Amino acid sequence: MDRITGENVFMAVGIRDVARAAGVSPATVSRVLSGTPVDPAMRDAVLKAVETTGYRPNLAARRLRSRHTNTIGLIVADIRNPFFTAVSRTIEDMANRQGMRIILCNTDEDPAKEEAYLGLMEEERVTGVILAPARSTRKRPPRDFPTVLIDRTIPGEVFDCVVLDNISMADALVQHLVQRGHRRIAGLFGAESNTGRERRIGFEEAAARLGIAATSHAVPHADGEAAQVLHGILAGADRPDAIVASNGVMLLTVLRELRVLGLRVPGDIALAGFDNNDWMEFVGDGLTVIEQPVDEIGRTAMTMLAERIAHPENPARKVVLQGRLIVRGSSAAVDAAADMEAQSR
Amino acid sequence: MDRITGENVFMAVGIRDVARAAGVSPATVSRVLSGTPVDPAMRDAVLKAVETTGYRPNLAARRLRSRHTNTIGLIVADIRNPFFTAVSRTIEDMANRQGMRIILCNTDEDPAKEEAYLGLMEEERVTGVILAPARSTRKRPPRDFPTVLIDRTIPGEVFDCVVLDNISMADALVQHLVQRGHRRIAGLFGAESNTGRERRIGFEEAAARLGIAATSHAVPHADGEAAQVLHGILAGADRPDAIVASNGVMLLTVLRELRVLGLRVPGDIALAGFDNNDWMEFVGDGLTVIEQPVDEIGRTAMTMLAERIAHPENPARKVVLQGRLIVRGSSAAVDAAADMEAQSR
DNA sequence: TTGTAAGCGTTATCAG
DNA sequence: CTGATAACGCTTACAA
Numbered sequence: 241m242d243r244i245t246g247e248n249v250f251m252a253v254g255i256r257d258v259a260r261a262a263g264v265s266p267a268t269v270s271r272v273l274s275g276t277p278v279d280p281a282m283r284d285a286v287l288k289a290v291e292t293t294g295y296r297p298n299l300a301a302r303r304l305r306s307r308h309t310n311t312i313g314l315i316v317a318d319i320r321n322p323f324f325t326a327v328s329r330t331i332e333d334m335a336n337r338q339g340m341r342i343i344l345c346n347t348d349e350d351p352a353k354e355e356a357y358l359g360l361m362e363e364e365r366v367t368g369v370i371l372a373p374a375r376s377t378r379k380r381p382p383r384d385f386p387t388v389l390i391d392r393t394i395p396g397e398v399f400d401c402v403v404l405d406n407i408s409m410a411d412a413l414v415q416h417l418v419q420r421g422h423r424r425i426a427g428l429f430g431a432e433s434n435t436g437r438e439r440r441i442g443f444e445e446a447a448a449r450l451g452i453a454a455t456s457h458a459v460p461h462a463d464g465e466a467a468q469v470l471h472g473i474l475a476g477a478d479r480p481d482a483i484v485a486s487n488g489v490m491l492l493t494v495l496r497e498l499r500v501l502g503l504r505v506p507g508d509i510a511l512a513g514f515d516n517n518d519w520m521e522f523v524g525d526g527l528t529v530i531e532q533p534v535d536e537i538g539r540t541a542m543t544m545l546a547e548r549i550a551h552p553e554n555p556a557r558k559v560v561l562q563g564r565l566i567v568r569g570s571s572a573a574v575d576a577a578a579d580m581e582a583q584s585r
Numbered sequence: 586m587d588r589i590t591g592e593n594v595f596m597a598v599g600i601r602d603v604a605r606a607a608g609v610s611p612a613t614v615s616r617v618l619s620g621t622p623v624d625p626a627m628r629d630a631v632l633k634a635v636e637t638t639g640y641r642p643n644l645a646a647r648r649l650r651s652r653h654t655n656t657i658g659l660i661v662a663d664i665r666n667p668f669f670t671a672v673s674r675t676i677e678d679m680a681n682r683q684g685m686r687i688i689l690c691n692t693d694e695d696p697a698k699e700e701a702y703l704g705l706m707e708e709e710r711v712t713g714v715i716l717a718p719a720r721s722t723r724k725r726p727p728r729d730f731p732t733v734l735i736d737r738t739i740p741g742e743v744f745d746c747v748v749l750d751n752i753s754m755a756d757a758l759v760q761h762l763v764q765r766g767h768r769r770i771a772g773l774f775g776a777e778s779n780t781g782r783e784r785r786i787g788f789e790e791a792a793a794r795l796g797i798a799a800t801s802h803a804v805p806h807a808d809g810e811a812a813q814v815l816h817g818i819l820a821g822a823d824r825p826d827a828i829v830a831s832n833g834v835m836l837l838t839v840l841r842e843l844r845v846l847g848l849r850v851p852g853d854i855a856l857a858g859f860d861n862n863d864w865m866e867f868v869g870d871g872l873t874v875i876e877q878p879v880d881e882i883g884r885t886a887m888t889m890l891a892e893r894i895a896h897p898e899n900p901a902r903k904v905v906l907q908g909r910l911i912v913r914g915s916s917a918a919v920d921a922a923a924d925m926e927a928q929s930r
Numbered sequence: 931t932t933g934t935a936a937g938c939g940t941t942a943t944c945a946g
Numbered sequence: 947c948t949g950a951t952a953a954c955g956c957t958t959a960c961a962a
Binding site: 299322325342364499522 | 644654687707709864
C-alpha cells in the first residue's frame with residue numbers, strides 16, 4: 241500500500257511579510273487579525289497587506305502558541321448509521337459557526353479503536369470531546385479534556401451526557417403494540433450497550449404491567465450472527481406476532497430476515513422500532529418507530545460541552561430527551577392488516 | 586487534570602521531561618518516536634520514560650516544525666447523502682491506516698461555503714484535498730495543495746478526478762426500461778452539476794437511439810421546488826409510464842410525490858434511478874438502480890491523491906468507473922406488474 | 931496603542 | 947549514533 245509521503249511547500253508568506261508590507265510590526269498584524277483594538281489607519285493598511293500578499297495564517301503555529309486548538313473530537317460508532325450521521329451534521333454545523341473544527345472518528349464498537357482515538361484527542365490537545373462510547377461497560381481512564389457522552393451512558397461513571405428516555409420510549413412502543421392487539425411480542429436488543437439494556441428494561445416492564453407474553457433477546461452486533469439469532473426467533477413454530485427492534489440498523493436486519501422467510505409486514509408479523517429514517521415511510525405501509533430528536537441531541541451536546549469547558553468544577557449533568565412515537569402501517573393489528581390487504585385488491 | 590491538586594499535569598509533560606527521565610537528549614526521544622535508528626538500550630529507556638511520564642506528543646508543535654500536517658481535507662455537499670457517507674467512511678478508514686487525519690466539510694452546494702472551506706484548507710496547510718465540487722460551473726482559483734475531485738468534474742479545468750461513467754449508466758437504465766416495455770420515460774436531472782448533465786445526455790442519447798419518447802427535466806436542488814416540478818410532471822394527463830431519477834436523494838423525493846398523488850410503483854408508473862442504499866430493496870418490490878462503486882471511488886481518490894503528491898508534475902488523470910445495474914421490481918413491465926399484484930391476492 | 935522579544939513543543943541541522 | 951542548538955510561525959507579556 242502506497243503511503244503518502246510528500247508535502248507541498250506553501251507560499252512562504254508569513255505574518256512578518258504582511259507586517260513589512262503594511263509598515264507595522266507583526267504584533268499589530270496579529271492584533272488586527274484577532275480583533276484587538278488597533279488604530280483604524282493601521283488596521284486598513286494591514287488588511288490591504290493581507291489581501292495583496294495573499295497571507296494565510298498558519299493554524300498549527302497559532303494553536304501551538306495560543307494553547308487553544310478550537311477543536312472538538314467527535315467519536316461515534318459508525319458514521320454510516322443515519323442516527324450518527326444526523327447528529328454529526330448538527331454538531332459540525334454548530335462547531336463551524338463558532339469557529340471550531342471537528343475531528344470525526346468511527347470506533348466500529350471496538351474498544352481498542354475507541355482507546356486509540358481518545359489518545360489521539362490528547363495529542364491534538366482538543367478543547368473537548370463528544371463521545372458515543374463503544375458498547376462496553378469497562379471503565380474509562382480519566383482524560384485531560386472535557387467530555388460529553390451521547391446516545392449511551394457508562395454506568396458508574398460521572399460524565400455529562402445526553403440520552404434518549406429509553407425506558408419510557410420502549411414502554412410506549414409496547415403499549416402501542418398491545419393496544420393494536422398484539423400479544424406475543426419479541427424484543428431485540430443490543431446486549432452490550434447501556435442503551436440496549438435500558439430499552440430492554442422498558443420493554444419488559446411494560447409487558448409485565450400489561451400482562452402480555454414478551455420475550456427479549458440479545459442480538460449480537462455483527463450482522464451475520466444477528467441474522468442467525470433472528471432466524472431462530474422467526475422461523476420457529478411459536479413465532480411472535482410482533483417484533484420490536486432496538487435501533488434503525490437492527491430494523492433493517494429484521495426486514496432482511498423477514499424477506500428470507502417470506503413473512504409479510506404487518507400481515508404475518510407486526511414490526512416497530514427505534515430511529516426514524518427518511519425512507520421508513522415507504523417500506524410497506526410504513527414502519528412504526530420512535531423518532532429520536534437528533535437535532536436536539538447534537539445541540540444539547542455542544543451546549544453542555546461549552547458549559548463544561550466554562551465551568552469545569554460543576555457537577556456532571558444528565559439530560560434525558562423524549563422521543564416521538566410515529567405510528568405507521570407496520571404495527572397495524574392483524575385484523576386491520578387483513579382489511580387493508582383486502583381493500584387493495 | 587490531576588484530581589488532587591486540580592492542576593493540569595498532562596499539558597506540562599513535554600519531550601524534554603521524557604528526555605530527562607530517560608537520561609537522553611530530546612532529539613533522541615524524537616528519533617525513537619519517529620522510528621529513526623537508535624541504540625536499543627536507549628530506545629527502551631525512552632519508551633519506558635514515555636510510559637511512566639504519560640507523555641503525549643503535541644501534534645500542533647510537530648506539524649509546525651516538521652512542515653507536514655498529515656491531514657487531508659474532504660469537502661462534500663452533505664454527509665447525510667448516503668453516497669457521500671459511504672465514500673467518506675472509506676476515505677477516513679484509509680487515511681487513518683496511513684496515519685492521516687481527515688477534516689470533513691459540508692458545502693450544502695453553496696459555492697461561498699466551498700470557497701470558505703478551501704481557504705480553511707490552506708490555513709490548515711493540508712497535505713491534499715478530496716473535493717466534490719458544489720454544483721457550479723465557475724472556475725476555481727488555483728490552490729496550493731493537490732486536489733482530487735470525486736463524483737463531479739469541473740468542465741474546462743484540469744484536476745485529477747474519479748467519477749462514474751454517467752453517460753453509459755444512464756443509457757443502461759433507459760435500455761432496461763425500454764426492454765421492459767416502457768415507452769414514455771421522464772428523466773429528472775440536477776440542472777447545475779456536470780454529473781447531472783452527463784446523465785441527461787446518456788438518457789437522451791439512449792432514448793433517441795431506441796426511438797422512444799423521453800423527456801428530460803431539470804430539477805432544482807431545493808426540496809420544495811423539486812416537489813413542485815415533480816408535481817407538474819406526474820399530475821398531468823400525459824403522465825409518463827416510467828421515471829428515471831438522477832440520484833438517491835431525488836429518488837426519495839419522487840417516492841414522496843408519488844405517495845401524495847396516490848400513484849403506485851410499478852403498477853401506475855415504473856421507477857429507476859442512481860445510487861443503491863440498503864433500504865431500497867424493501868420499498869415495494871424493490872427499487873431498480875445503478876449502484877455506484879462507492880468503496881472503489883474512495884480508494885481510488887486516496888490513491889490518486891497520494892500519487893499526485895508524489896508526482897506533482899504528472900498530467901492530470903480522469904478515472905471513470907462503471908456502476909452496476911440492479912434490477913428490482915420498481916421497473917417491472919406494466920403487464921408483469923399487474924401479474925404480480927394478481928398473484929399476491 | 932504599538933513595538934520588541936520571548937517563547938509555545940517539536941524536529942532538523944550539524945558537529946562531535 | 948547522539949547531543950546541542952536553531953528554527954517552525956505565531957501570540958503575548960512587557961516596555962515604550
